[in-house]
Amino acid sequence: xxxxxxxxxxAASSPAxxxxxxxxxxxxxxxxxxxxxxxxxxxxPRNAPPGIGRYREMTIDELLLENRVIFLIGEIHHGSAMxxxxxxxxxxxxxxxxxxxxxxxxxxxxxxxTLAMIDTMHFLxxxxxxxxxxxxxxxxxxxxxxxTKGKRYCLPHAKVMIHQPSGGIYGQTTDVQIQAEEILxxxxxxxxxxAEFTGQPLERVTEDSERDRFFNAEEAKAxxxxxxxxxxxxxxxxxxxxxxxxxxxxxxxxxxxxxxxGPQTA
Numbered sequence: 001x002x003x004x005x006x007x008x009x010x011a012a013s014s015p016a017x018x019x020x021x022x023x024x025x026x027x028x029x030x031x032x033x034x035x036x037x038x039x040x041x042x043x044x045p046r047n048a049p050p051g052i053g054r055y056r057e058m059t060i061d062e063l064l065l066e067n068r069v070i071f072l073i074g075e076i077h078h079g080s081a082m083x084x085x086x087x088x089x090x091x092x093x094x095x096x097x098x099x100x101x102x103x104x105x106x107x108x109x110x111x112x113x114t115l116a117m118i119d120t121m122h123f124l125x126x127x128x129x130x131x132x133x134x135x136x137x138x139x140x141x142x143x144x145x146x147x148t149k150g151k152r153y154c155l156p157h158a159k160v161m162i163h164q165p166s167g168g169i170y171g172q173t174t175d176v177q178i179q180a181e182e183i184l185x186x187x188x189x190x191x192x193x194x195a196e197f198t199g200q201p202l203e204r205v206t207e208d209s210e211r212d213r214f215f216n217a218e219e220a221k222a223x224x225x226x227x228x229x230x231x232x233x234x235x236x237x238x239x240x241x242x243x244x245x246x247x248x249x250x251x252x253x254x255x256x257x258x259x260x261x262g263p264q265t266a
Contacts, residue, residue, distance in 0.1 A: 070091075070100065070101070072102060072104045073105050073106065074107075075106065075108070076109030076140065077113055081109075088120050089120065089124075092124045095126075096124075096125050097126060098126055099126060099151070101131065102129065104133065106135070107135065108139035108141070108266055109138070109140075111190070111266045114143060118142065127148035130153070131155070132144050132158040132217075132220070134155075135158060135161070136154075136159075138161065142197075144160065152225070153228050153229070154221065154228070155217065156217050156229055158217055159216065160215040160216075161213065162213050163210075163211060164191075164209050165186050186266075191209060199224045
């Protein structure tokens with residue numbers, strides 16, 4: 001199948017407007033410089049006349065974000081999740097009617113941070129297409145399944161895994177009991193969400209997530225975790241062309257968070 005978003009077209013795309021680093025809008029780059037390399041953004045000194053300034057090449061992060069692409073790479077923690085949330089809100093504010101493409105290669109992580117991303121995805125008015133590249137496990141699998149139905153994709157050799165949440169507990173007996181009850185509530189909530197996203201009966205999801213349950217791409221599709229398995233188009237294979245994903249991911253790094261009893265992970 002053909003991707004709804006073609007990463008190979010990134011280099012040919014042109015930003016809609018120039019970026020004034022003093023905070024004001026400068027109009028389109030073309031309006032000042034004519035036909036210039038679209039990979040360059042203006043870095044205009046403060047109080048400089050319009051159209052006068054120095055230009056720098058866009059970073060891969062900026063180029064991807066300009067084309068509404070976000071990467072979730074590695075463990076889900078406070079920093080990585082908030083990086084995704086901020087990018088989602090930025091793209092929603094920029095062009096509310098256009099899809100956002102979220103590429104996932106994650107072993108999972110903190111439950112609260114995973115739910116923060118998913119709640120934000122569902123808060124937006126635009127669709128969020130999700131793609132599993134490499135692996136989407138635990139909270140990564142839940143985020144993958146939380147994408148807009150009909151727009152959840154998996155690469156042929158990617159792996160998906162679901163299981164129940166876990167967490168480290170210590171302290172006084174009463175505190176341990178409180179934390180254990182909270183983990184059980186979280187387990188029920190995650191199972192209900194996964195059942196809603198996949199269309200599977202809650203009883204089956206609860207049983208399957210008792211232990212690590214792995215899926216290959218086709219199994220993930222059959223289970224309802226994704227809607228399509230992406231394959232190279234025949235015409236691209238014949239000509240040697242691509243139709244795949246960006247060559248490298250964009251890590252979203254940040255600080256970690258937790259609680260005295262240890263964060264719950266999914």
